[in-house]
Amino acid sequence: MNKFSLILCSVGDFSYIDDLFKSLMQQSYKNFEVILVDQNDDDRLVSLISKYQHEFRIIHIKSERGLSLARNIGLGVVSGDIISFPDDDCKYQPDTLEKVNEFFIKKADYQGLVIRAENSVKSGRVMHANDASQDLDLKNALYLVHSISLFLSKKLISDVGEFDINLGLGAKTIYQGQEDRDYPIRALKKGFKIYFDRDITVLHPWDDPNIDQEKNLIDRAFKGASAEMYLLNKHGYSNFYKMTRLIRKLLAIFYFAVIKMNLYKARASISGFNGLLRSFNVKL
Numbered sequence: 001m002n003k004f005s006l007i008l009c010s011v012g013d014f015s016y017i018d019d020l021f022k023s024l025m026q027q028s029y030k031n032f033e034v035i036l037v038d039q040n041d042d043d044r045l046v047s048l049i050s051k052y053q054h055e056f057r058i059i060h061i062k063s064e065r066g067l068s069l070a071r072n073i074g075l076g077v078v079s080g081d082i083i084s085f086p087d088d089d090c091k092y093q094p095d096t097l098e099k100v101n102e103f104f105i106k107k108a109d110y111q112g113l114v115i116r117a118e119n120s121v122k123s124g125r126v127m128h129a130n131d132a133s134q135d136l137d138l139k140n141a142l143y144l145v146h147s148i149s150l151f152l153s154k155k156l157i158s159d160v161g162e163f164d165i166n167l168g169l170g171a172k173t174i175y176q177g178q179e180d181r182d183y184p185i186r187a188l189k190k191g192f193k194i195y196f197d198r199d200i201t202v203l204h205p206w207d208d209p210n211i212d213q214e215k216n217l218i219d220r221a222f223k224g225a226s227a228e229m230y231l232l233n234k235h236g237y238s239n240f241y242k243m244t245r246l247i248r249k250l251l252a253i254f255y256f257a258v259i260k261m262n263l264y265k266a267r268a269s270i271s272g273f274n275g276l277l278r279s280f281n282v283k284l
Contacts, residue, residue: 100113114184141188221275224275
């Protein structure tokens with residue numbers, strides 16, 4: 001019977017965690033623990049932990065700021081067989097963990113699973129609508145993987161090691177993202193098999209105007225796009241592929257500015273385009 005370790009890293013606003021924890025209470029599969037890696041300087045999470053600590057096991061540890069750094073600290077205390085990385089604003093379906101457990105039992109030759117991230121904002125984009133269930137590879141990992149959708153065996157993690165602390169929100173570099181894609185790409189290069197299953201889902205809000213502006217999407221778009229180019233350069237993707245990313249971003253600018261008339265998202269896309277250009281040839 002597989003045990004799950006869910007590494008949840010939190011800093012700042014924690015109002016969404018309550019909904020995540022409620023979704024965990026509703027899980028049909030109960031063998032899991034939450035590793036809550038707290039990057040705050042105060043004790044703001046204590047009351048939340050007290051509210052749920054009798055419902056499921058919560059291991060509360062402190063960390064410096066930096067998402068990859070915090071996840072690495074979380075990896076150091078996991079006791080589960082399968083490790084996942086929920087965001088504080090995502091929610092699991094009631095059968096998410098049960099279905100993931102069944103996958104790892106039935107497909108013992110796989111050491112990783114990516115489930116489908118579904119948009120909880122009804123007016124937002126439809127995520128992965130045309131993506132069939134398939135093996136993960138170096139190409140589709142760049143768009144199928146989100147941190148919230150990633151489930152990895154302890155064996156894979158023991159071999160691949162830690163997250164790249166040059167990547168991810170709160171990193172001490174400009175490359176604020178893509179740590180979640182870097183990790184499975186490294187695993188694939190080591191020969192591990194990872195599968196994308198569209199029939200298992202996790203909910204996350206995309207395209208909520210209030211959340212987008214709270215998160216300063218324009219600044220994030222620049223730094224996230226810089227991180228994308230860092231990732232592509234790190235793993236040796238071709239200049240042709242990098243050019244396709246620039247073209248897609250130009251199309252996104254046109255789509256949001258002309259078709260959707262959403263100037264905020266258009267500005268974010270322009271910021272993303274500039275981030276791609278800024279780091280087109282960068283390597284650390």
